[in-house]
Amino acid sequence: MRPGGPAPDPALFHTYLLSAARHTPDAPALVCRDQEWSHGLLAERVAALADTLHAHGLRAGERIALEFSPCPEAVALQIAAASLGLVFVPVGPDLPAERKANILRRTTPRAHVTPPGRTPPQAPGRATGTLGPDGRLELTGAGRAPGERHTPAPSDPLYIIFTSGSTGEPKGIVMSHGAVVSFYRGFSGFGVRPGVRLGSTSPLQFDFSLLDLGLALGAGGCLVQVPALLLQQPQGLVRHLRHHGVEQMNGVPSIWRGVLDAGAADLLADTPLDTILYAGEGFPLHGLQELRRALPAARIVNGFGHSESIACAWKVLPGEIPHREGRVPFGSRAIDGMRMYLVRPDGTPEDRPGEVAELYVEGDALFDGYWQDPETTGAALVPSPLGTGRRAFRSGDLASRDERGEFYFHARKDSQVKIRGNRVELEEIDACLLGHPAVDLSATIVSGTGGSIVTFVRPSAPAPGGLADELRRHAVRHLPRYMVPSRFRIVDEIPLTSNGKTDRHEMARRWEGR
Structure with missing residues (x-):
């Protein structure tokens, strides 16, 4: 310009x-x-x-x-x-x-x-x-x-x-240009401080970095690009945020794991942080609660969506983190310019509280398609089931709404597997195990060699003897028998992708090569 x-x-x-x-x-x-x-x-x-x-x-x-x-x-x-x-x-x-x-x-x-x-x-x-x-x-x-x-x-x-x-x-x-700018305008609706100093750790090949860029510069603010090395140095990360006056910190939940694990969360009170926005995957409930205790006056924003629209919804979480069986709501409506709704397998809109169905998204911030892949594009972008005349994105996410209209994420359709003829949602197993006080992180895979359920667990404290047996008993109390993992693997760390999300492919590789 x-x-x-x-x-x-x-x-x-x-x-x-x-x-x-x-x-x-x-x-x-x-x-x-x-x-x-x-x-x-x-x-x-x-x-x-x-x-x-x-x-x-x-x-x-x-x-x-x-x-x-x-x-x-x-x-x-x-x-x-x-x-x-x-x-x-x-x-x-x-x-x-x-x-x-x-x-x-x-x-x-x-x-x-x-x-x-x-x-x-x-x-x-x-x-x-x-x-x-x-x-x-x-x-x-x-x-x-x-x-x-x-x-x-x-x-x-x-x-x-x-x-x-x-x-x-x-x-x-x-x-497109227009889709990205429409997203910026809609997503900033939760209230971005004019002139904000916004911290970002996302790599440039992750669209979260573009979210950070648009929210900061669009508000006339400053984007503070935090060196990735500091994610391995919790106290150094907190000092960096304080030194650069970071008021809003965006990122995937894993950026806070080290801070919480190292007991450095209390140090956040000495920073100017007043907003934490997370997205990309679910934030374990106990981690959110610990973050809330460290920053009781800060806004914690649950951002939700897909790279096909960068994101489509947000919810500013109240002081006491709301949840249903460990699931935190991501809003009751899409951002301005967008629409989200649930559709049953037969193509009809879902309209009953508690019913789990696929999330569809449509509106001005939707992507154009997949590069040189018309077949995949055609399967993902379909005529709106609502008859709006627009294309809708079949997200592959399974979600539900409660009586107040709040949306809750349940699982990915592509993470559904068949075990002994029964449909199993792997994220539901993880949500159950995260309800146990000894579990900090949980991620479940299906063994390629035996078709059995294997759950990796990072304990919230040094694992006592017999933790795997205790977790199996916990799963038996809360899950159908066919969803109870046949193996538990207690680990110090769960592998992440370069974008900070759980890397189930690497977990499967480690399990098969054990």
């Missing part, structure tokens, strides 16, 4: 994020380690990067792979690419080489940019480049004469983010 001239279209990703540069250019926008960029500096860097990309001949609709850990220059490059109508593809630096090559092969990016010190793989017709903290972008190869500079439309594609895909072929989710 250049100074002066008419106000740009606010329904575009780059103009939405740079709007504060027109009004408060000197206010901080991005902080990462020893770097601090103002909104004005961010806008200047974006304009310079856009000029470099355009001069090298990159054109609207082409893909650009961005292989960075979170840093201000990567954010600037995302915004610059968007301003030209390029489609950015975040690629995690730590992704396995085979998966990284798969993403590059499928998206055929016109350019691949990394920090200095990395060497992007060469490919015919692909420019490669490096971008350092000074904001200088050096591109080599595959240059051509610049075309006409394109002004994006809200319907233009903005990015492709690939799902974590622990099994099968990862899906590339395509989101």
